[in-house]
Amino acid sequence: MLPKIHYDENWTEKFLESLETNKGFGNWTTYNMALKAGKNRLVEEFHGLEATKHLPDLTIYPHQYETAQTVIDKMNGKAVLADEVGLGKTIEAGLILKEYMIRGLVSKVLILVPASLVTQWCRELNEKFFIPAIEQRKRPAWELVDITVTSIDTAKREPHASTIQDINYDFIIVDEAHKLKNKNTRNYQFVRSLKKKFCLLLTATPVQNRLSEVFHLISLLKPGYLGDETSFEEKYKEDHEQLNELIQKVMVRNRRSDSGMDWPKRHVQTVPITFTQEERNLYDEVSKLKHRYSKREESIGQGIAFTTLTLQREVCSSREAAYMTLKGLMEQYENETTIMEDLNQVAERINEVGTNSKAEKVLSIIKESNDKVIIFTEYRATQLYLQWFLGQHGIKSVPFRGGFKRSKKDWMKQLFRDHAQVLIATEAGGEGINLQFCHRMINYDLPWNPMRIEQRIGRIHRLGQEEDVQIYNFAVKDTIEDHILKLLYKKIGLFEGVIGKLDDILEKFTNNQFEEHVSNILLHSESEGEMRVKMDNLSSIIAK
Amino acid sequence: MNQLEIHEYLKEFFIENNSEILDESPGHLHVQLSIEMDKALMNRPFYWHYIEKMNGVPNPMKLTLITDRDSVNEDLKGELIHFGSPRLHQIFDTATGLGSHVLLYESVNTNGFTKPLKPWIILNGVISYRSNHKKDHFFSIGLSLITGEMIHDIQSHIEYKNFTEQIPDYCFKMNPIIKPQSGLERIKKYIYEQLEEEDHQWAKVAVDQLKKDIALLETFYKDEEDKPETYFHEKEAIKEQYDPKIEISIINGGLFYFLNHPLSE
Numbered sequence: 001m002l003p004k005i006h007y008d009e010n011w012t013e014k015f016l017e018s019l020e021t022n023k024g025f026g027n028w029t030t031y032n033m034a035l036k037a038g039k040n041r042l043v044e045e046f047h048g049l050e051a052t053k054h055l056p057d058l059t060i061y062p063h064q065y066e067t068a069q070t071v072i073d074k075m076n077g078k079a080v081l082a083d084e085v086g087l088g089k090t091i092e093a094g095l096i097l098k099e100y101m102i103r104g105l106v107s108k109v110l111i112l113v114p115a116s117l118v119t120q121w122c123r124e125l126n127e128k129f130f131i132p133a134i135e136q137r138k139r140p141a142w143e144l145v146d147i148t149v150t151s152i153d154t155a156k157r158e159p160h161a162s163t164i165q166d167i168n169y170d171f172i173i174v175d176e177a178h179k180l181k182n183k184n185t186r187n188y189q190f191v192r193s194l195k196k197k198f199c200l201l202l203t204a205t206p207v208q209n210r211l212s213e214v215f216h217l218i219s220l221l222k223p224g225y226l227g228d229e230t231s232f233e234e235k236y237k238e239d240h241e242q243l244n245e246l247i248q249k250v251m252v253r254n255r256r257s258d259s260g261m262d263w264p265k266r267h268v269q270t271v272p273i274t275f276t277q278e279e280r281n282l283y284d285e286v287s288k289l290k291h292r293y294s295k296r297e298e299s300i301g302q303g304i305a306f307t308t309l310t311l312q313r314e315v316c317s318s319r320e321a322a323y324m325t326l327k328g329l330m331e332q333y334e335n336e337t338t339i340m341e342d343l344n345q346v347a348e349r350i351n352e353v354g355t356n357s358k359a360e361k362v363l364s365i366i367k368e369s370n371d372k373v374i375i376f377t378e379y380r381a382t383q384l385y386l387q388w389f390l391g392q393h394g395i396k397s398v399p400f401r402g403g404f405k406r407s408k409k410d411w412m413k414q415l416f417r418d419h420a421q422v423l424i425a426t427e428a429g430g431e432g433i434n435l436q437f438c439h440r441m442i443n444y445d446l447p448w449n450p451m452r453i454e455q456r457i458g459r460i461h462r463l464g465q466e467e468d469v470q471i472y473n474f475a476v477k478d479t480i481e482d483h484i485l486k487l488l489y490k491k492i493g494l495f496e497g498v499i500g501k502l503d504d505i506l507e508k509f510t511n512n513q514f515e516e517h518v519s520n521i522l523l524h525s526e527s528e529g530e531m532r533v534k535m536d537n538l539s540s541i542i543a544k
Numbered sequence: 545m546n547q548l549e550i551h552e553y554l555k556e557f558f559i560e561n562n563s564e565i566l567d568e569s570p571g572h573l574h575v576q577l578s579i580e581m582d583k584a585l586m587n588r589p590f591y592w593h594y595i596e597k598m599n600g601v602p603n604p605m606k607l608t609l610i611t612d613r614d615s616v617n618e619d620l621k622g623e624l625i626h627f628g629s630p631r632l633h634q635i636f637d638t639a640t641g642l643g644s645h646v647l648l649y650e651s652v653n654t655n656g657f658t659k660p661l662k663p664w665i666i667l668n669g670v671i672s673y674r675s676n677h678k679k680d681h682f683f684s685i686g687l688s689l690i691t692g693e694m695i696h697d698i699q700s701h702i703e704y705k706n707f708t709e710q711i712p713d714y715c716f717k718m719n720p721i722i723k724p725q726s727g728l729e730r731i732k733k734y735i736y737e738q739l740e741e742e743d744h745q746w747a748k749v750a751v752d753q754l755k756k757d758i759a760l761l762e763t764f765y766k767d768e769e770d771k772p773e774t775y776f777h778e779k780e781a782i783k784e785q786y787d788p789k790i791e792i793s794i795i796n797g798g799l800f801y802f803l804n805h806p807l808s809e
Contacts, residue, residue: 002740003673003747003788011669011794012728015645019724019799026643028707029560031796034643035668035699036553037636038795040545040627042670042680046746054628076676076753076785103678130630192774195781198676222757223778224764 043103047073051098058128060095061463063254064088068095070252077198078221080177080251085204085458086465087254090121093173093200094129101131106170106198108146109133112191113175115151115406116433121175122149142167151406152179156190170197177201180220181213192220204458205451206251211236211243218250225250264439265468266461270485271365273357273476282319282349283479286311289342294523304329304339309480309523311346314379316481317445318386319353321379326350358474359389362442365472366395366422372438375424376456378445383424386444390422397422400433409433435459439467444474446484448515453489480522487535488518545627551611554625554632557639566606571615572622577604584638585631646798648707654714654803661711661801663689663720665727666698669794671735675750676785683735686806687727689720694734701806717801724799735792747788754786 018024026034043050049069052060063083071079071092077100081089100106111133113121118135125133125147136142136150142163152174155164172194174180180188180201199221207214215232218225226232226246236243256263275283286308294305307329314321326346333339366373375397377383383399390397398415400423416423417437425433438460447453461469475485517538525531545553554573558565563581567574577585582604583592595602608622609631625632649661664686671681686698695701711717722730758779765775800806 001744001747001751003744003790005736005739005790005792007732007735008791008793011644011797012725015728015797016725018645019647022647025645025647025709025798026796027646027709028648029556030639030643031646031648031798032643032703033553033557033560033639034641034796037639038668038670039682040636042682043678044680044682046673046677046679054626056626056628057624072677078785104672105674105676105678130628132630193777195777197781197785219764222760223774224760224762228764228767 049095049099050102051095054098054102055095055129058091060091061088064092064095067092067252067254068099071096071200072099075250075252077171078196078200078250080201080203080206080217080221082203082206082251082253084253084255085455086462087256088463089202089204090124090175091128092252093175093202094125094131096200097125097171097173098129098131100171100198108167108169109148109171109173110155110164110167110169110194111147111149111173111175112152112155113149113173114179115153116404116409117175118149118151118406119410120434125149152187152190156186161190165193165195169195171199172196173200173202175202177217178203178205178213181216183216183219188216188220196221204455206253214247218247221250264461264465266457266471267468268471268473270473270475271361272482273361273474275357275476275479276353276355278349278353278355279315279319279357279476282322282346282353283312283315283476285346285349286315286322289346290523292342300336300339304333305523306519309519312480313445316476316479317358317377317379318356318382319350320381320385323350324379324381356385356389358444358476359386361474362386362444363390363393363395365440365442366390370421371440372416373422373440373442374435374438374460375422375442375444377424377426378447380426382444383426386424395422396420397424399423400425402426433459434462434464436462436464436466439465440470440472442472442474446473446475446481446489448484448518450489483522483531483535484518487532488539547611547626550625550627550632554609554611554635557635561642569616571612572608572610572620574622575607575609577607579604581638585634640795644796646707646796646800648709648798649711649715649801650803651706651708652712652715652803654712656714658714658716659803660718661715661803662718663724664698664800664802664806665689665724665731665797666702666800667728667731667794667797668699669792669797671739672791672793673744673746673788674791675747675788676753677746677750679746685731685734686800687722687731689722689724689727690718692722692730694731695806698806702800707800711801715801715803732792739790744788750786750788754782757782757786 014024049065049072051068052065067081067083071077071081077096081092083089083092097106097109111121122133122135125131131147133147133149134145136145136148136154140148140150140154140160142148142160154160174191180191182188201217201221203217206217212229212233215226215229226243227235290305290308290312293301293308296302296305307325311322311325314325326343330340330343330347333343362375375386377386380401383401387397387399396419398412398420400409400412404412412423413433413435416435423435423438441457441460443453443456457469457471473485475481521531521534521538525534551570551573555565555568558573558575558581561581562578564576565573566576579602582588585607586605594600608620609625610616610620610622611625613624623629623631652659666684666686668682668684671683673679673681684697684699686695687693720727761775761778761782765771768775
């Protein structure tokens with residue numbers, strides 16, 4: 001077959017015009033220089049990477065080079081980049097984009113990233129790749145800018161969304177693409193509505209809870225590749241091997257363990273915390289409540305029992321966190337006398353608590369050296385309390401939350417780097433900040449989703465980290481926290497990153513959320529022995 | 545291009561464009577830009593607009609380009625320049641513009657004898673084969689406007705010769721029998737003929753992939769009778785991604801007058 005041929009007549013016309021007017025001619029030297037310039041831009045092979053010749057100062061690791069090559073040669077420029085956190089997905093995406101730009105296959109580019117990362121993406125593309133990316137904030141000029149970086153939240157809003165949908169982008173990159181796992185969200189619909197010629201979806205956690213998440217992600221890239229939704233569920237419920245094979249053709253996933261690099265070590269240390277008598281009393285009071293209500297059949301009973309599980313976790317964090325939930329309960333049941341009596345008991349115990357044992361421990365760890373420390377907590381009330389508490393002891397800290405505006409996030413990160421010793425982040429703040437200048441982390445309380453732990457650790461244990469990483473896991477003795485840590489996370493080797501195959505693990509929970517599993521075990525075990533057995537079962541499924 | 549070649553190229557470029565080299569070491573060039581080069585490279589149209597409007601004294605900038613960081617003093621401030629740096633590509637663009645077309649005469653000494661110079665058209669360009677991948681093929685073709693003879697890769701035969709913009713003494717131009725425009729047409733036709741004879745396996749691969757992806761798309765939307773807009777978007781995107789095309793573009797070329805046959809030493 002002979003493809004369509006297009007001949008550029010532009011030159012011919014101008015040349016004939018020059019001949020006629022006898023104007024605009026160069027000389028032998030300029031002729032040769034033009035020719036040299038033109039020849040230097042040629043790319044004479046279909047395959048292989050030209051980009052590296054253009055990036056002499058960029059350190060490219062072998063797994064990044066291979067990824068770029070695989071995506072371009074074998075995946076035709078449509079792929080999920082799913083390296084584990086900290087392996088440099090941005091570099092891989094930059095390399096791929098650069099390659100397409102050098103080859104002239106791509107000129108109009110849209111890069112959708114979390115708000116907190118817009119500036120960072122722009123800077124990296126400009127400085128590391130010489131790609132003139134421009135941030136779009138308040139008054140975007142979508143049509144005029146060739147390489148646009150913006151947040152998905154800005155892009156999906158009108159009037160931007162319609163403008164963007166009409167632009168013929170050659171290349172679309174979506175960072176933190178696991179946010180697109182739910183097909184009913186506006187984010188998903190928006191990305192789906194874009195015309196995707198070449199497209200990269202970046203995520204460290206392609207599967208967080210359900211296998212169907214991967215289906216939706218890949219259907220964004222290549223609709224139909226995994227069939228339609230119904231046939232997908234039926235076909236692959238059992239047959240994971242075939243599914244994996246298919247997925248591997250559109251997804252690259254590098255793991256630390258096989259990146260062949262010399263990583264800084266992770267030193268993981270469990271820090272057992274002993275409650276003060278008052279804290280213990282509070283915890284026991286909540287536990288009593290939990291046992292009482294979890295035996296009741298009616299929905300109010302179950303609802304309260306479930307909340308007491310949350311309360312238990314919160315008590316392990318701070319009385320402030322527990323208080324917020326308790327207050328909510330009291331408002332909800334203000335007309336139920338017996339329930340109110342029980343809740344008042346808890347409130348009294350809260351009032352009796354003076355010292356926060358965990359906070360004291362935090363203080364002593366921070367004071368061990370002048371190095372910076374990141375503290376992760378699940379609760380905003382704890383975050384506020386800790387900031388106040390550290391302040392009382394003359395330690396400067398900055399808060400970090402997912403809800404912060406982009407500019408505030410940048411600013412907080414900078415404050416932390418230049419002026420404060422401690423950063424206190426809540427869960428939602430875990431994503432999208434790179435803090436490799438810090439190598440100590442305290443998990444003040446633990447999330448019940450192993451993927452989120454890996455996300456947390458990935459903030460500091462990533463390319464660019466030069467020191468060994470210290471991770472302190474706090475767990476209060478004889479509480480649910482202790483159970484989760486000892487019976488589950490330690491068993492599966494979570495913190496050491498040795499399993500490194502979290503996605504495989506979570507595949508095993510196709511239909512049930514991992515967190516639900518854990519909650520159920522904790523809520524419905526009659527005895528500690530029963531819970532132990534159930535946790536054992538769970539960890540053996542995981543560790544298989 | 546390695547760093548040494550880049551250094552040589554830049555030096556030649558600035559000298560050719562009336563920009564004095566103020567200082568030079570093997571690792572850097574310090575250049576006083578000419579007005580034209582300042583306009584072409586420094587991206588400050590407002591300044592030039594202002595100066596020209598006000599009849600001000602133009603003050604073109606100086607530029608320091610570092611081609612080998614290791615061989616220059618650490619304190620030297622300047623732009624690092626390498627094959628990927630935007631500055632080099634800006635200079636390439638400028639150079640391409642300045643040497644796009646020529647009308648040149650072979651530089652010869654006829655020792656007082658009157659000699660005819662024969663016209664040739666020379667065309668340097670690129671054939672780009674593109675689908676979701678792309679590769680370029682360089683061509684340099686010469687065509688005699690007297691005999692219609694065509695020479696491949698003519699550039700490699702003439703690059704060591706010399707040409708001037710003025711016709712050498714005692715020489716006269718032979719009138720072309722083939723008009724330049726027809727000459728250009730002949731070259732174009734020739735390229736097309738060559739392309740028809742090639743085996744375009746790459747295009748077959750691309751079309752197969754295109755068909756495969758469209759088929760997947762159809763299964764995905766098979767249950768929807770009124771196809772949603774996304775379906776058409778996706779379909780369009782797949783076509784754009786794989787659809788094989790050949791693009792022929794010209795780097796530069798011109799009308800050359802030769803005393804001797806271009807292939808003769």
